Amino acid sequence: MEEKEEAAWSAGLDVLRRLTEAGHPAYLVGGCVRDRLLGRRGGDIDIATAAEPTAVMSLFADVLPTGLKHGTVTVREAGFGFEVTTFRQESGYSDARHPDAVAFVRDVREDLARRDFTVNAMAMDADGALVDPFGGQADMRDRVLRAVGHAAERFGEDALRMLRGIRFAAELGYRIDESTWDGLLARRDKLRLVAMERVGAELDKMIGGADPARALTLLSESGLADRTAEPLPPAVVAGLRAAAGEMAAAMNAQGEPIGGDLRWAALFVGCGATAADVLATLRVLRYAGRRAERIASVARLHERLSGAIPGGPFGRRKAIAEGAGAIAGEAREGWIRAVLDFGREAARDWLRLAEAAPSAIALGGPDGPYREASRWLREMPAAAASELAVRGDELVRHAGLPAGPWVARHLRLLLEEVALGRAANEKTVLLAAFASHLRKER
Numbered sequence: 001m002e003e004k005e006e007a008a009w010s011a012g013l014d015v016l017r018r019l020t021e022a023g024h025p026a027y028l029v030g031g032c033v034r035d036r037l038l039g040r041r042g043g044d045i046d047i048a049t050a051a052e053p054t055a056v057m058s059l060f061a062d063v064l065p066t067g068l069k070h071g072t073v074t075v076r077e078a079g080f081g082f083e084v085t086t087f088r089q090e091s092g093y094s095d096a097r098h099p100d101a102v103a104f105v106r107d108v109r110e111d112l113a114r115r116d117f118t119v120n121a122m123a124m125d126a127d128g129a130l131v132d133p134f135g136g137q138a139d140m141r142d143r144v145l146r147a148v149g150h151a152a153e154r155f156g157e158d159a160l161r162m163l164r165g166i167r168f169a170a171e172l173g174y175r176i177d178e179s180t181w182d183g184l185l186a187r188r189d190k191l192r193l194v195a196m197e198r199v200g201a202e203l204d205k206m207i208g209g210a211d212p213a214r215a216l217t218l219l220s221e222s223g224l225a226d227r228t229a230e231p232l233p234p235a236v237v238a239g240l241r242a243a244a245g246e247m248a249a250a251m252n253a254q255g256e257p258i259g260g261d262l263r264w265a266a267l268f269v270g271c272g273a274t275a276a277d278v279l280a281t282l283r284v285l286r287y288a289g290r291r292a293e294r295i296a297s298v299a300r301l302h303e304r305l306s307g308a309i310p311g312g313p314f315g316r317r318k319a320i321a322e323g324a325g326a327i328a329g330e331a332r333e334g335w336i337r338a339v340l341d342f343g344r345e346a347a348r349d350w351l352r353l354a355e356a357a358p359s360a361i362a363l364g365g366p367d368g369p370y371r372e373a374s375r376w377l378r379e380m381p382a383a384a385a386s387e388l389a390v391r392g393d394e395l396v397r398h399a400g401l402p403a404g405p406w407v408a409r410h411l412r413l414l415l416e417e418v419a420l421g422r423a424a425n426e427k428t429v430l431l432a433a434f435a436s437h438l439r440k441e442r
């Protein structure tokens, strides 16, 4: 991985040299310079130059006009793509997201002046020399996130920058400069102008980042959490406020770090959001399909286990942890039924959360029954109808009845018996059990 990133970096420098040799000042700019100085690798390598797009296009063989209106072309070099953008100034911003007009300028400093934060407003030439007119290096040293120039203006130009600011502060572990924070508070109502998918993408980076708990705290303190274009469910907003501390345990877990989807699940579970809140939130944030399903399944399973759904098995957890026979048996059965209802995947996800943050997630604390549950899950001979030693069409043939919804119902009955260890997962055993179920139904 590292090798590939170094190869991309040196290909980027080649592009810079080609431009410079043709008489056009050119620099690496923005996030790639910031990350390089911080010793971080990866991410896009962006180039800014005095050359106008037509001049850039004439210099490179493999080049695509990807954003001519904004002065951007994509140069492909050594198998990597680089956005090369003409130095520009922006003006207008009537939608608080995009400039109404851009104008090409001659000096990289003018280009840097339109950027959001000092650490993002540095340029580096092909020899590694920095252009740093706003004190980005000093702010890095002091670990402070500061807007370039007048903060309220920067946030008014593009309201997304408020979320970016919180993300960078959390990711880099920087404090937010006071006048930058004041500027953010002054413009926070503009957040409603930002498309929800953009809000979702920023939140996702915060949750998946280095310090999600801090990001959530800043979101609440700034009031941005209640100012999105489409409201987040009140339970979630309240949860962000209340649970950020507790969630730190789950999301910034000391043990095996958990990935983005599970962190979302941890957040929801930890703030007591219902599965319905979860789905509503993910819909508002435009997280589609499988992801939303995965996160919601964990929340549903947790809801079941915590007894929010009647019959939750982990209610008398202390007794279970102490191994009290009848209650442990009941818990095991409840857990197995929950696994059948929500799937092995959700069960594994939930167990990983429980292990990562026993006090926040696992009902019953560090000694709670999740350890037993892990064993119960491993010992289940089948967790889905497809794992049974008998298929639906065999039941149809055996019964001599036309296929119908009864097939799925009977497969489920057989699955429960197998999963609970009351019947062996063998065809003859299952067909006999099926015959007996049929007789009872008549």
Ligand SMILES: Nc1ccn([C@@H]2O[C@H](COP(=O)(O)OP(=O)(O)OP(=O)(O)O)[C@@H](O)[C@H]2O)c(=O)n1
Residues within 6 Å of the ligand: 029, 030, 031, 032, 043, 044, 046, 114, 115, 116, 117, 120, 121, 158, 160, 161, 164
């Ligand atoms: N709303 C924005 C977005 C970007 N930029 C500028 O454009 C650069 C590149 O933006 P982008 O690639 O979106 O972000 P990065 O800063 O590279 O960081 P990340 O990739 O983590 O989002 C930023 O560094 C910043 O100089 C900005 O001023 N305002």
